[in-house]
Amino acid sequence: MSALTVTGVTKSFGDTVAVDDVTLHVPHGSLTAVLGPSGCGKTTLLRLVAGFLDPDAGTIAFDDRVVAGEGRPATPQQRRVGYVPQEGALFPHLDVAANIAFGLPRAERRSPGAGSDRVDEMLDLVELPRTFRSRQPHELSGGQQQRVALARALAPRPSVVLLDEPFSSLDASLRETTGRAVARALRAAHATGLLVTHDQAEALSLSDQVAVLRAGRLIQAGSPADVYLAPHDPELARFVGGATSLAGRCDRAGADPDRRHADSDLGRVSLTHPAPADELVLVVRPDQVRFGESGVAARVDEVSFYGHDAAVRLTLTASGTPLVARVTGPTAPAAGDDVLVSVYGPVHAYPAPDCD
Ligand SMILES: Nc1ncnc2c1ncn2[C@@H]1O[C@H](COP(=O)(O)OP(=O)(O)OP(=O)(O)O)[C@@H](O)[C@H]1O
Numbered sequence: 001m002s003a004l005t006v007t008g009v010t011k012s013f014g015d016t017v018a019v020d021d022v023t024l025h026v027p028h029g030s031l032t033a034v035l036g037p038s039g040c041g042k043t044t045l046l047r048l049v050a051g052f053l054d055p056d057a058g059t060i061a062f063d064d065r066v067v068a069g070e071g072r073p074a075t076p077q078q079r080r081v082g083y084v085p086q087e088g089a090l091f092p093h094l095d096v097a098a099n100i101a102f103g104l105p106r107a108e109r110r111s112p113g114a115g116s117d118r119v120d121e122m123l124d125l126v127e128l129p130r131t132f133r134s135r136q137p138h139e140l141s142g143g144q145q146q147r148v149a150l151a152r153a154l155a156p157r158p159s160v161v162l163l164d165e166p167f168s169s170l171d172a173s174l175r176e177t178t179g180r181a182v183a184r185a186l187r188a189a190h191a192t193g194l195l196v197t198h199d200q201a202e203a204l205s206l207s208d209q210v211a212v213l214r215a216g217r218l219i220q221a222g223s224p225a226d227v228y229l230a231p232h233d234p235e236l237a238r239f240v241g242g243a244t245s246l247a248g249r250c251d252r253a254g255a256d257p258d259r260r261h262a263d264s265d266l267g268r269v270s271l272t273h274p275a276p277a278d279e280l281v282l283v284v285r286p287d288q289v290r291f292g293e294s295g296v297a298a299r300v301d302e303v304s305f306y307g308h309d310a311a312v313r314l315t316l317t318a319s320g321t322p323l324v325a326r327v328t329g330p331t332a333p334a335a336g337d338d339v340l341v342s343v344y345g346p347v348h349a350y351p352a353p354d355c356d
Contacts, residue, residue: 001028001029001157001158001159001160001161001189001190001191001192002028002062002063002065002159002160002192003025003026003027003028003062003063003192004024004025004026004049004060004061004062004160004192004194005024005025005026005059005060005061006022006023006024006025006045006048006049006058006059006060007023007058007059007060007061007069008021008022008023008057008058008059009021009022009023009045009048009055009057009058009059009060009069010022010055010056010057010058011041011044011048011053011055011056012056017215017216018041018044018216019041019044019045019048019055019216020041020215020216020217021057021058021217022041022045022058022213022216022217022218023058023218024211024218024221026160026192026193026194026209027192027208027209028063028190028192029187029190029191029192030192030193030208030209031183031186031187031191031192031193031194031195031206031207031208031209032193032194032195032207032208032209032210032211032221033195033196033197033202033203033204033206033207033209033210033211034046034194034195034196034197034211034213035197035198035199035200035203035210035211035212035213035240036198036212036213036214037198037214037239038198040213040214040215040216041213041215041216042196042197042198042213043164043196045194045196045213046162046164046194046196048060048068049081049160049162049194050076050079050081050083050162051067051068051073051074051075051076051078051079051081052076054068054069054073055068055069057069062079062159062160067079079159079160080156080158080159081158081159081160081161081162082103082152082153082154082156082158082160082161082162082191083153083161083162083164084146084149084150084153084161084162084163084164084166085149085164085166086164086165086166086168086169087142087145087146087168087169089145089146089149089152090137090145090148090149090152091137092136092137092138094137095133095134095135095136096119096123096128096132096133096134096135096136096137096140096148097119097133097134099137099148099152100118100119100122100123100148100151100152100155101118101119101155102152103152103153103155103156104118104155104156105156118155119133119151119155120133122151122152122154122155123151125151125154125185125188125189126147126148126150126151126181126182126185127147127181127184127185128144128147128148128151132144132148141174142169142170142174143170143174143175143177143178143181146166146167146170146178146182147178147181147182147185149166150163150166150182150185150186151185154185154186154189154191158191159192160191160192160193160194161186161191161192161193161194162193162194162196163182163193163194163195163196164196165196165197165198166182166195167179167182167197167199167202168197175202179202179205179206180205180206182206183206183207195207200239200240200241203224203240204224204227204228204240204241205224207224208223208224209221209222209223209224210222210223210224210227210240212227212232212236212239212240214235214236219232219233219236220232220236227240228240228241229272230272230348231243231283231348233350234281234283234350237283237285237348238283241285242285242286242324242326243283243284243285243286244283244284244286244289244322244323244324245281245282245283245284246264246265246266246281246282246284246321246323247264247265247279247280247281247282247352248262248263248264248269248275248279248280248281248282248349249262249263249264249278249279249280250262250263250271250275250277250278250280250349251263251278258274259271259274259275260274260275260346262275262280262282262349264282265296265316265318265319265321266284266296266316266321266323266341266342266343267295267296267342267343269282269284269343269346269347270345270346270347271346271347271348271349272346272347272348272349273348273349275349276349276350276351277351277352279351279352280349280350280351280352281349281350281351281352281353282347282348282349283347283348283349283350284323284343284347285326285347286311286324286325286326287326288343288344288345288347289312289314289323289324289325289326289327289341289342289343289344290325290341290342290343290344291325291327291331291333291339291340291341292340292341292342293340294340294342295340295341295342296316296317296318296340296341296342297316297317297318297338297339297340298314298315298316298317298323298338298339298340298341299314299315299317299336299337299338299339300312300313300314300333300334300335300336300337300338300339301313301314301315301322301335302335303332303333303334303335305329305332306329307329308328308329309326309327309328309329310326310327310328310329310332311324311325311326312324312325312326312327312332312333314339314341316341317338323341325341
């Protein structure tokens with residue numbers, strides 16, 4: 001497989017700039033999740049890489065081979081991308097073996113055994129029994145169908161595999177197990193993959209790199225831990241992992257020459273980095289909010305119990321500031337409780353709007 005490099009790519013439809021000057025590198029054999037809300041340009045980016053669309057500006061390269069943006073673009077066939085769409089990818093009149101072999105070069109397909117070795121290899125890769133060869137698509141669950149779709153995409157040894165919300169039609173538990181199986185298969189095949197999703201948990205848990213798009217622009221690309229622990233801005237922090245934003249102030253003249261602390265409605269909190277300004281926006285992750293014997297008074301408004309954990313929505317009594325906490329299920333307080341809260345660990349700080 002090839003490394004994928006997108007450089008300064010822009011694509012507009014009329015007045016809509018769907019992809020806006022995006023630069024992204026996907027190293028050979030790694031999986032990048034393209035994450036963003038509906039309409040942010042994810043599918044357009046995927047279609048540009050596949051060769052279904054041509055960029056208005058910028059280049060796309062597979063290793064050193066420029067496939068779009070310089071001279072004559074390579075056709076989708078010449079690019080040899082594997083494509084896994086949302087659902088309905090399989091030919092309903094072909095059995096599993098014929099579906100998987102369909103993507104193989106014609107000579108290999110015609111040979112006796114119809115590419116059988118490769119079919120078995122692909123079934124092993126996506127962790128489906130070889131006895132599934134003769135099943136019809138309608139005899140498979142949705143998750144199994146998506147695994148066969150991946151097997152079909154990988155069979156011809158493509159340069160890059162593109163997955164467009166491949167789990168979105170599956171229910172929650174199937175979605176998770178299928179997602180993990182697909183990620184394992186991609187790793188085992190040393191595939192270079194681009195996975196489009198609007199599900200942040202999916203992006204963080206399955207990929208090596210998360211690329212966050214907003215209104216066509218790449219806001220941040222980094223490891224899942226980087227994007228979660230050092231989000232580019234408060235909006236991205238709220239989108240990836242959830243967060244409460246609150247005002248903070250760093251007292252330049254105070255006894256804090258390193259500017260590593262700020263005062264807020266939640267009391268004095270420590271910062272991950274020196275404060276970038278005096279007036280700040282602090283981003284507090286729900287798992288950083290702790291209940292205890294000391295802290296700032298708050299009233300519990302609502303508790304959403306998920307079993308292993310619970311989301312607790314609170315209002316700080318003195319300031320009226322809303323806050324969300326995430327605690328292990330059995331330790332959750334009840335709606336209406338008066339509690340004391342504090343912040344655990346350092347928080348990220350950003351300059352407040354209109355301030356230096
Ligand atoms: N063929 C087209 N003609 C006109 N506008 C388009 C076309 N394709 C996409 N767009 C617009 O470009 C923007 C990005 O669309 P795109 O489908 O890439 O977003 P997305 O992030 O994949 O959204 P979703 O998650 O809903 O699939 C949207 O505003 C969309 O309306």
